Amino acid sequence: MRRDFKLTVLCGIIGRPSVGKTTIFNLLTGAAFSRGVNQGSAKIPDERLEYLATIYEPSKTTFAALDMVDIPGFDNDEITEQNFKIFLEEVRKADALVHVVRAFKDESVWHVDGSIDIIRDLNTINSELILNDLELVETRIERIETSRQKGVPGNKTELSALLKCREALENEIHIGEADLTSGERESIQSLEFLTFKPMIIAVNVDEEQLLEGYPQKEEVHAWAKDKGGEIFEIAAILEKEIRELEPDERELFLSELGIEEPGVAKLAKAVYSSLDLISFLTVGKNEVKAWTVEKGLAAKKAAGKVHSDIERGFIRAEVVSFNDFKICGSEKAAKEKGLYRLEGKEYPVKDGDIINFRFNV
Ligand SMILES: Nc1nc2c(ncn2[C@@H]2O[C@H](COP(=O)(O)OP(=O)(O)OP(=O)(O)O)[C@@H](O)[C@H]2O)c(=O)[nH]1
Ligand SMILES: [Mg+2]
Structure with a gap:
């Protein structure tokens, strides 16, 4: 569930420190940032448009795009209030969350918790989102109850939704997965709960893991299923290196590695499916274009x-x-x-x- 978006969907990239969020952001948007909150647009590859462009030979071909925001990780031991505040603000604005986790092995890249454990990392971020939503739920419930004592009945549907949300969150169930009626969903839409946003898990793997899998793969897929989220694997560094090759070499590498689609295509599929989006196409001599709309x-x-x-x-x-x-x-x-x-x-x-x-x- 999300607010109406105008033309593009805003995806917030979240995750533990140094898991590869900025690397993935740069890969998807073609940027070259290293730190800070970064914004950019990721073009969604679409073979249909490529084909139509060969037929219509338009002056312009316009692909659909995803707006991306790269949100720095925070270290819980020393969450500086400011960093965490930025995290929450950026997350709240997003239509969907791309939760990056680290599978790749590399002795030279430090992990904030000292070891690689995808489930632990998923839970760490997830607990922050759940706690934040719980606080908001409690505040709203209190406010409605105080008004009631003063004789203002308040919105009954919202109250029943909030009670269900509280129960779900206490059981670590995302609000998106809570058993709400459509009226109840509607009534809490404007509160912008963090666990109401679709969460897409991007597992950052290395070359070997891309071919042979990684430890915890099954558990991680089960975790995603449990939270109602899509999941995909992306070899960020490898894909970046491949992108820098000459086109014919690129094809060869991709097929040798069995990479059928680039990470951005996998991400776009996950986002479209989580948010129930589709693309329709318009054609002509001036422009061939993909438009993103609700299914x-x-x-x-x-x-x-x-x-x-x-x-x-x-x-x-x-x-x-x-x-x-x-x-x-x-x-x-x-x-x-x-x-x-x-x-x-x-x-x-x-x-x-x-x-x-x-x-x-
Ligand atoms: N070997 C290897 N290193 C990677 C991979 N992805 C990222 N790295 C390295 O990990 C380090 C951290 O990557 P970033 O993309 O900056 O991580 P981040 O998640 O944005 O980190 P913060 O913004 O500090 O939270 C960099 O040195 C990257 O080059 C990968 O797939 N394989
Ligand atoms: Mg970063």
Whole structure:
């Protein structure tokens, strides 16, 4: 559950110190930072757009992107209040959390707790998120109860939601996984609980682990499942080195290592799936573009993402699925086969729909 996002999703990268958060951030965004809170945009690779660009030869191809914020780790023994405050502020703003954990072995990289233990690291950060949410829950409950004593009834749905949240959190269950009705979810939406945000776990592995797995892999996957989070493995340093190679060498390395998709593609899949997002595509000589929207969004609303005039003057959406288009190889062939459909304003947009909005201004 999250607030409505406008055009891109904001992902906060969190985790213990020195686990590779900034390395992953730099890999995804092409930046070269070393410390501090960093912001950047990660282009989501999309073969569909690459293909459509070869057909339409547009002046511009615009990929979907994820906004990323790299949040420095904090050391619990000496959480300086300021650092922790920054952590909480940044986390609260995010739509989804990317929790980086360290699997990679490297004697030269220090670990704040003296050893590599992914479950311990997951729990350390997770406890902070849970404690913070619990404090907020308690404060809200108290406030509602005080008002009640003064005769102000307050929001009943919110109170029942908060009581359920408290119970979940006390059992280390994320609010996102708590058994709330949709009305209850709605009632606490604006409180921006940290464990209400989808958590995606990124396991930072080395080359050997990428091929052969890493200790605790099963436990870590079970942990993610338990918390309702997506999980993926990423070899950050290796991927960065590969990216610096010549294109033909790059292909060779990737296939030898069995890397089918770069980390950013895995991350994008996890984010889209956790937040129930899809992309639809628009094509033309000027621009071929991917648009990120909520799954099942009505065609007229989707038109509004492109331009408010198109939503206002919406007549119909002319739609073909990317797969149908590709099988035919051209717009003309797909039209001859009758694969373009005219859909009305309520049509739920699907992932990979190529849409031409017909409108009247
Ligand atoms: N061997 C190896 N080293 C890595 C890997 N990822 C990161 N490192 C190294 O680990 C150190 C810390 O990496 P950062 O990306 O700065 O870690 P961080 O999580 O941003 O750390 P803080 O911002 O201090 O919390 C750097 O020296 C990196 O080069 C990896 O996959 N393998
Ligand atoms: Mg960092």
